[in-house]
Amino acid sequence: MILLERALIDLLLNVFTREELNAFLRSPQNTATIIGCLIAISGALLGSFLLLRGMSLTSDAISHTVLLGIVVAFLLMTEVFGMEGDTSSPWLIIGASLAGVGTVVLTELLFRSGLVRQDAALGLAFPLLFAIAIILVSRFAEDVHLDEDAVLVGEIGLAWANTNSHCYQHCDSVTITPEHPAATLARQCSNCRELGISPRDDGAEFVEICGNCGVYSPARAWSAGLLQNQPHLVFFPKSITVTLVMGLLSVCFVVIFYKELKLTTFDAGLAKALGFRPGLMNYGLMILVSLVAVGAFDAVGSILVIAFFIIPPAAAYLLTDRLSLMLLLSPIIGAAGAVFGYDLARGQLFGIWDVGAAIAFINQSLGLDLPARWDSSISASMVLMIFLFFLLAWVLSPRYGLISTFVRRLHQNRRFQNQVVLAHIHNHQDTERREVELRVDTLHLHFRWQPEKMRRVLARLRVMGLVRMVDQLVELTERGDAHVHEFRKVMLATHNVPDLD
Amino acid sequence: MNDKVSSALSVGDLTVAYRSKPAIWDIDLDVPEGVLMAIVGPNGAGKSTLIKAVLNLIPRAAGAVSFYGKPYERARSLVGYVPQRGSVDWDFPTSVLDVVTMGLYGKLGWLRRPGRQQREQALQALDDVGLTDLVDRQISQLSGGQQQRTFLARALVQDAQIYFMDEPFAAVDAITERAIVNILHQLKERGKTVIVVHHDLQTVEDYFDWVTLLNVEIIATGPTADVFTPDNLGRTYGGRMTYLSDGQLMPVGD
Numbered sequence: 170m171i172l173l174e175r176a177l178i179d180l181l182l183n184v185f186t187r188e189e190l191n192a193f194l195r196s197p198q199n200t201a202t203i204i205g206c207l208i209a210i211s212g213a214l215l216g217s218f219l220l221l222r223g224m225s226l227t228s229d230a231i232s233h234t235v236l237l238g239i240v241v242a243f244l245l246m247t248e249v250f251g252m253e254g255d256t257s258s259p260w261l262i263i264g265a266s267l268a269g270v271g272t273v274v275l276t277e278l279l280f281r282s283g284l285v286r287q288d289a290a291l292g293l294a295f296p297l298l299f300a301i302a303i304i305l306v307s308r309f310a311e312d313v314h315l316d317e318d319a320v321l322v323g324e325i326g327l328a329w330a331n332t333n334s335h336c337y338q339h340c341d342s343v344t345i346t347p348e349h350p351a352a353t354l355a356r357q358c359s360n361c362r363e364l365g366i367s368p369r370d371d372g373a374e375f376v377e378i379c380g381n382c383g384v385y386s387p388a389r390a391w392s393a394g395l396l397q398n399q400p401h402l403v404f405f406p407k408s409i410t411v412t413l414v415m416g417l418l419s420v421c422f423v424v425i426f427y428k429e430l431k432l433t434t435f436d437a438g439l440a441k442a443l444g445f446r447p448g449l450m451n452y453g454l455m456i457l458v459s460l461v462a463v464g465a466f467d468a469v470g471s472i473l474v475i476a477f478f479i480i481p482p483a484a485a486y487l488l489t490d491r492l493s494l495m496l497l498l499s500p501i502i503g504a505a506g507a508v509f510g511y512d513l514a515r516g517q518l519f520g521i522w523d524v525g526a527a528i529a530f531i532n533q534s535l536g537l538d539l540p541a542r543w544d545s546s547i548s549a550s551m552v553l554m555i556f557l558f559f560l561l562a563w564v565l566s567p568r569y570g571l572i573s574t575f576v577r578r579l580h581q582n583r584r585f586q587n588q589v590v591l592a593h594i595h596n597h598q599d600t601e602r603r604e605v606e607l608r609v610d611t612l613h614l615h616f617r618w619q620p621e622k623m624r625r626v627l628a629r630l631r632v633m634g635l636v637r638m639v640d641q642l643v644e645l646t647e648r649g650d651a652h653v654h655e656f657r658k659v660m661l662a663t664h665n666v667p668d669l670d
Numbered sequence: 671m672n673d674k675v676s677s678a679l680s681v682g683d684l685t686v687a688y689r690s691k692p693a694i695w696d697i698d699l700d701v702p703e704g705v706l707m708a709i710v711g712p713n714g715a716g717k718s719t720l721i722k723a724v725l726n727l728i729p730r731a732a733g734a735v736s737f738y739g740k741p742y743e744r745a746r747s748l749v750g751y752v753p754q755r756g757s758v759d760w761d762f763p764t765s766v767l768d769v770v771t772m773g774l775y776g777k778l779g780w781l782r783r784p785g786r787q788q789r790e791q792a793l794q795a796l797d798d799v800g801l802t803d804l805v806d807r808q809i810s811q812l813s814g815g816q817q818q819r820t821f822l823a824r825a826l827v828q829d830a831q832i833y834f835m836d837e838p839f840a841a842v843d844a845i846t847e848r849a850i851v852n853i854l855h856q857l858k859e860r861g862k863t864v865i866v867v868h869h870d871l872q873t874v875e876d877y878f879d880w881v882t883l884l885n886v887e888i889i890a891t892g893p894t895a896d897v898f899t900p901d902n903l904g905r906t907y908g909g910r911m912t913y914l915s916d917g918q919l920m921p922v923g924d
Contacts, residue, residue, distance in 0.1 A: 221762060242684030394910070428783060432775050436758045439824075442725050442751045444743075490808035492763045 170259075171333060173414070174405045178335055180484060182403075187337065190403055194211050200329035200406050202511050205551050207412035209503025211419035212477030213485075215458050217499050218423075220482040221434050221492075222451075226288070228478035230276070230295035231269040232462040232471040233457065237302035238268025239463065244309055257669035262463055263599055270452055272298060304468045325468045326514075326547045328408040334388035343390040349406065351395055353380040387661025408468050415464040423496060425448065431492055469548035476552040477503055484559040487566040497550045502558050510551025516544065586626050589616070595653045607642045633637055678703040678832045678863035679724070679822060684733030686716070686723045693719040695887045697733065701800055701832075703864060706858050706877055707880035708868040708894075712907050715885040717867040718754065721834045723898075725751055737832060746776060750830030752821050761810045766801060766820050769809055773824040795823040798856075802847050815846030834864040839870060851877055874898055 181190055193199050212228075219225050242264025246252040246393035268454065272294055279290035345352050356375045358368040366373060385393060387400035423430065429450055433440040437447040458478070463472040485499035509519055515526045528539050564571045593615065597606040606615060627643065630636040635649035685692055694716035701707055705891055714821050722728045724735050726742050737745035738836040750773075751753045770792040771784050778784060797800055799819040806811065812820065818838055854877065857864050868874060874881060874894065881897045883889035883906040890897045890906075 219757070223759075411687075425781065428775060428778070429780065431764070432772050435762050435764065435769070436772070438727055438751070439751060439772065440748070440755060440775075441727055442749070444746050445775070445780070486763065489761050490810075491765070492768075495763050660898050 170410055171335075171416075172411050174333055175335055177413075178403050178405060182337075187401055187403055194332075194404060194406060194409075195329060197326055198511055198515075200409065200546055201325045202508055204325055204328055204406075204408050204412050204468050205510065206504040206506025206547075207409070207462070208469060208474065209477050209481065209507045209551075209555075210473065210500040211412070211416045211461045212465070213481040213499035213503040214419045214423045214496060215454060215461060217482040217485065217492075217496055218430055218434055218454055219458070219478060220486060224480045225483075227273065227276075227455070228458055228462070229475045230272050230291050231458050232466075232474045232478075234268050234272040234298040234302070235265035235459050235462050235466065236268075236471065237298045237305070238264035238266065238271075238310075238459070239466075240264045240302050240305045241268070244591075248309075260459065265463040266459040268476060269462065270296065270455050273452070273455045276479040297420065325408075328406050328468055330406075331408065332404040332406050332461050334386065334389040335403045335405060336400050337403065338397070339398040340387045340400055341390065341396060341398075342387055343385040343395045345379070345385065345395070347377065347379045347382060349382075352382060354378065355380055403436045411464045412468065415461045419457055419461060420634035422453065426453070427493075429455070435661075437445050438554070469551070473548045473552050476555055480552070480555045480559050481506070484555075484562040487562045487569045490568070492525075503555060504561075506555030506558055510554035511547055513554055514545050514547040514550035545626075583626075586622075587633075587635075589629060590623075590626050590630065591649060591653050591656075594636065594643055594645050595650070603642060607644070609638055609641050609643055612643065677701060678705075678761055679865070680736045680739075681724060681905070682734045684720075684723060684735065685731045685886075686719050687729060687731045690733075692886060694723065694884070697888055699882065699888060699891060701863060701880070701882075702857065703738075703863055704861050705863055705880035706854055706878045707863075707865045707882060708874050708878040709865065709884055710871065710874060710906070711883045711884035711889075715906075717884055720838050720884065721751075721865070721867060725749065725834060737780055747828075748831040750825040750828040750833040752833065752835040752838055753824045755814065755817050755821065755840065757836075760817060764809060765805070766796065766807050766809060767805045769820055770795055770823045770827060773827040778829065788908065791827050792823070795826040796820075798826055799823045799853060802846075813843070815842040818842050818846055819849055822850060826853070830862070833857065835864065835866045837867050837869060839868065839873075864869070869902070 173649040178190070185193070188482050216225070216228060219228055239261045242258075242261045245264075246258065252258075275294040275298070276287075276290045279285055279293055280287050285293065334500075346444055347354060355378050357378045358373050359376045360366075360372075360374050361368055364372065368375075381393070385395060387396070388402050388404075420594065429440075429445055431443060432443075433450040440447045440450075461478075462471070462474055465477065469477070475537050481499040481503035482495065484502050485495045488498055489495050503554075512519070513524070518524060531537060532539055562570065565573075567573055590612075594607060597603050606612075609627070612627070613620045616623065630649070631638075635645055635652055637641050637646055677700045679699070679701040681697050684694065684697040684699075686694050697720060709720065711717050719728065723730050723733075724742075726735075735742060737748050740748075742749070767789070771788055773795075774784060774788045774791060778788070791804065794801075794804055799822050801816060801823065804816060809817070809820065818840075821839065822835075825835070838848055840899055842850070854864055854866070858879075866878070868878070875898060879894055880892070881894045882891040883897065883902050885906050890902045
């Protein structure tokens with residue numbers, strides 16, 4: 170991890186100065202946006218396949234149960250192997266991905282028992298694992314940074330402050346021993362408690378305690394005032410590294426196994442028959458989902474990370490008919506949500522509208538007293554923004570959106586009405602009953618239609634040049650006649666082909 | 671078990687159970703090379719189960735299967751499979767050409783991507799089933815018959831020796847039915863073996879030269895003219911199943 174950060178910083182230092190880089194990373198906005206985008210990219214890529222597999226809610230389950238993996242790994246490290254409790258240890262990540270896979274396996278077992286349905290199996294497995302995790306946290310690991318708030322919404326706004334420091338010049342680390350001039354020494358009574366006496370009483374023995382001894386990294390040494398020359402440091406937010414690794418893993422996984430993922434998702438039976446391993450792909454996908462859920466855990470919390478998995482793919486699914494395009498669009502939608510979501514949390518909608526001003530206006534016009542300062546949860550605002558993009562796709566998508574569906578239905582209805590009337594005229598116009606059947610003022614009665622509706626249809630057909638009125642009777646024009654024959658031919662040839670336009 | 675090379679498919683003592691209830695029971699079946707065979711039987715007779723168990727898609731409780739004398743793991747490239755149309759999600763964001771190309775993934779193996787050559791093969795197969803005009807169509811916009819022909823084209827590109835088709839004629843239009851029959855006969859002319867789960871008793875004698883009557887157990891199997899008799903059909907469909915006692919109707923290889 171540290172090496173990766175170092176390499177990345179070296180790369181960036183070719184373009185920017187150290188001061189520029191630090192200033193950039195110290196901005197909560199930049200860091201939060203970068204992290205949000207990276208989570209959005211990996212979430213959207215993996216979420217696309219979850220969506221197509223009908224497993225969207227698995228990301229919900231996994232993002233909770235990874236907590237169990239983290240806690241168990243943490244307890245094993247500290248209690249069993251006696252290691253230092255380090256919340257950024259790779260063992261926690263391994264534990265988390267095992268918990269993710271465990272969730273899927275448990276769900277499968279419950280489902281295969283044949284006694285519960287798939288959705289119920291998931292709903293059974295994940296609260297169980299999450300509950301165990303919560304009990305373990307509250308019982309054994311209270312001091313660990315795993316409190317409920319962090320689990321629920323994360324702290325993406327503070328991610329900039331949790332950094333690794335990398336030193337580039339004047340990199341003197343300082344070791345303070347009790348002999349060091351800067352050491353702060355204190356005397357402490359070593360047997361007072363044991364003998365129940367006060368330090369002033371006779372017989373009290375003392376030891377010297379060094380309050381600040383230890384090894385100081387250049388960054389700590391400088392801030393403690395132990396160095397003459399300021400070390401040249403770069404502070405790199407840990408969350409960026411973690412989410413960057415997750416993003417790269419997700420991109421690599423999807424790019425390398427694109428063909429296999431597509432096949433196993435579309436037709437697991439064929440995949441199996443052709444010698445691919447649908448089960449293996451499934452567990453690979455689940456491991457990655459767990460990894461991303463863990464990586465995003467700190468930043469956006471376990472509930473909101475689901476939004477990054479589900480909403481962008483759902484929006485992209487409405488916008489395109491191609492898997493490759495869907496995999497391109499959904500990360501873009503997610504990332505856009507992260508960028509504009511940060512603005513929203515700070516009171517700006519798309520950088521144009523000021524939410525505070527809008528609230529002030531509402532207060533003024535309605536006589537309310539809502540707080541005008543708008544400063545809300547960053548990750549929740551990002552989710553709201555992603556959802557807004559979904560809403561846009563849902564309404565405006567050229568093929569599947571509400572509006573185009575409505576227009577298409579209207580168009581189909583009209584075409585159908587046209588055809589019905591044309592067919593009626595065609596059937597009767599050369600018969601003796603034409604005087605009865607085709608009178609303009611009574612035509613609507615034969616259809617049990619409102620007169621107004623018939624007038625509209627006839628008006629349309631006249632404008633299209635398909636019918637004409639002769640002596641109060643309607644009859645087909647030549648074009649109208651050709652139209653009827655063409656329509657019948659098409660209908661007969663492809664009677665079970667759905668209408669496409 | 672019969673391992674004669676002349677039989678394209680050889681099934682011995684195959685049993686599949688859902689929990690403790692057998693779905694198919696002690697199936698012995700030898701299908702000679704180059705026949706067009708229908709598997710016929712009532713609902714719940716285990717027709718699809720037989721195909722899936724033969725292809726290792728569901729676990730077998732007992733029994734062995736070989737293709738041209740080889741187990742499935744070494745005969746994958748010889749076997750083409752057309753699953754039931756309803757087995758996949760037709761709203762999946764992909765095109766007809768893409769679905770057909772999936773039939774070639776097995777030959778490509780892991781990680782290799784389909785290229786120009788695969789595209790040509792897929793286009794040829796789509797031409798064979800009469801879907802040339804719909805190559806780039808999103809699959810959700812296909813009619814049932816067109817979906818079935820897409821699946822058929824996907825199996826054709828596999829260029830297998832033996833094909834398994836699960837109810838390809840279910841709810842398709844007349845055009846598709848004719849197209850499928852044409853393809854079946856072309857496959858037969860090229861020496862392929864085709865095994866089809868079939869529902870329509872009216873057309874069995876027209877379309878197929880070999881028949882297996884199945885109702886959990888094999889009732890009869892052999893040339894259509896010999897096996898597709900009212901007597902056998904009565905035993906297949908008529909309520910309780912009776913064991914074969916009539917010597918002349920004993921299935922081949924039993």
